[in-house]
Amino acid sequence: MKAVAKILSVAPFAIEPMALNELPAVPKVSIAIICFNYGRFLPECLDSCLAQTVPADQIVVVNDGSTDDTAQVLDGYAARFAQILPIHQLNGGICVATNAALAACTGEVVLLLDADDAMAPERIEKVLDALRRRVDGHLPGWTHNSMQRFSEGQPHLGHAPYYAGGRAPQGWLAAETLMAASCPVLSLTSGLAFRREVLEAIGLLDADRMMYQDLQLCTAAALISPSAWIPEPLTRYRVHGASATKGSMVSVEQIKAMRRRAARFDVWLRAQLERRQTGASALWRPLDDQGGYLWLCFLERWLSGEGKDLGLLRRALRHPDTRHGPRQYRIYYYGSLLLTRGLFVSYSRLIFGASPLKSVLRRLLGRA
Template sequence: MQELKIEKLEPIELSELKELPLVSILIANYNYEKYIGETLESVLSQTYSNWEAIVCDDGSKDNSCQVIETYVKKDSRIKLIRQQNGGVASALNTTYSKSNGEIVCLLDADDVWMPDKVQKVVEAFQSDLKGGFVIHDVYQIDGQGQLIKPTPMIKNLASGWVALSGLEHGGRFENIPPASALCIRREVGDLIFPMNEAFRRNADSLIFRLAPFVTEIVPVSEVLSKFRLHGANLTSFTSITTDILVREHETAKRVHQEQKQFLKKIYGVEVAESLAGLEANVWHYYECYLLARFQGAPRSERKKVHHLLVTHPQFHAAFSYKPLKWLLRWGESLPNALFLALFNQISHESTLKRIARSIQQGTLGLFGIKR
């Protein structure tokens, strides 16, 4: 990461884009032989032609590389880099280091872009010279490519300069879609990359949790990609374990620490220290409460977390799904086994809604984990 200290929290200056800027497409692949071909076909179908696609195969054990090689031979704009398994952040660092584009777009190896995706992203960047982070809406599809629901994932995409809100809410930004809908200018990428390679999963969270601190967000309301949910990347409520909750909770802490270090690097100690703690966001206490329930914590200990959750200023707005809100609000008196049974039932009935909300609210894949 280059060092760039400025006096106050404000968007960085961006250079003027060329008329037809090069767009670098970064793809981290691991054992997605089943999907990577369709993903690369969607790249080849783009109406905008000035792009390069850099695929890092992160030590796949299936036939992913053979599939990718057929596309390398088909189009010289596609490049394949092989490395030993190091995780998502490591693979994305590799792709970024080999990229040259003024615009950088992430694409998960199992997702699909609409044909005009890159064209629309370029136009969005060109329409707002202060915006270094373009996002757009997505559809959810299943493992067979069928729409899970006909409506886009996010109703109101984040927009503009939201850094101050991020500081106030513990580094969480709402209404930002998953990885294949994230696009940044090179100036922004140079501040974020290389990413901490301890993030073997959820590496895209570093991008959407860091970029808004240095640049404005430009939303594209159109659906420009399909976000695939399938058995290999989806952790459903019915299979949530204490270990998963602990891991995701620890990831949230590590992301928050990365944000603080990033702010210190860019703005200095004073701005970094103004980043509110995780407790400023209601989702932190939601995670804590679920963990207490799954671990069978003593009721006296659990009640403290429960009180902080249901009295949090964001509680009612965050939990719009009434059955879950009711359970969280009034279920504290229930025996643990009954609470968990009801929670699993409610969760099973609304798994996809919960996945969408977890992504929107930035809860780091608690309900939907890629890779």
């Protein structure tokens, strides 16, 4: 408890959860959807939004400069359903589109959804129930729910995200987030919902194209309000060619992009803390004291042909973030000690890519 108190309070700075009032008996609910060239999936997405046991008051869909039939599909639905608000804009990237969608949402509760995914009929109902139940003595300001992964012809590819031991994080996560310099919530966009007060406290997302909107939202929200976990798979998460990774962490270009993203995110997150209280960014550890960033720096040098910087690798492997982090990360990191550069790249493709062998490994590890 002393360690937690030290993280949450570094004199004269302190992090306290936002005080929230009870939701109205019948709160207004918005759904925010981003669509780029997913016109073929949009009908299933919108039909799931329209089939909720608790109806949405507003469904905001941002067409982010699509070049397929997204505009026609969206306008056709908007002509038939008054609650659908279409926004057509030039392509600006996912964070620009998310900012536009959230700015247009007027609901007291906002659910996020990607246009290639769909919702279970009870999602709004379950989110509202979760937001009304106190967690750690506080009303939660946001929720994250389990998602059912599926693909064309394969309706049951397992649930995501995966949490070791099935124990998903919830409650007031500020201490854990600050201690690890990362949010323990791993949910993607389509599994997230927020009370308006939390979104207003977060403000605009960094709109750079390399940034991820779900990472920004989860980390900032964890420092503002407790979260509630909903174990039921309330979202159907589509796995297809555009969403399945082609293999990250396997090229110098990808590693450089990840390191730049980490540095940009660090600046954005510190600004979030400063908005809450001047000087509070001191609570967020510097990049060179974050195990994941040290690992990226090592990997970039190694894959660039500079050889293994064993001193930097030793710092990354001995860092508390690594030693106390997920076991699969430790296994991956330690592979760099034993493998040549070429073999390590192949190893990375197996771990981060999409292949039949990976599906077999997921089933063997109980993560299918």
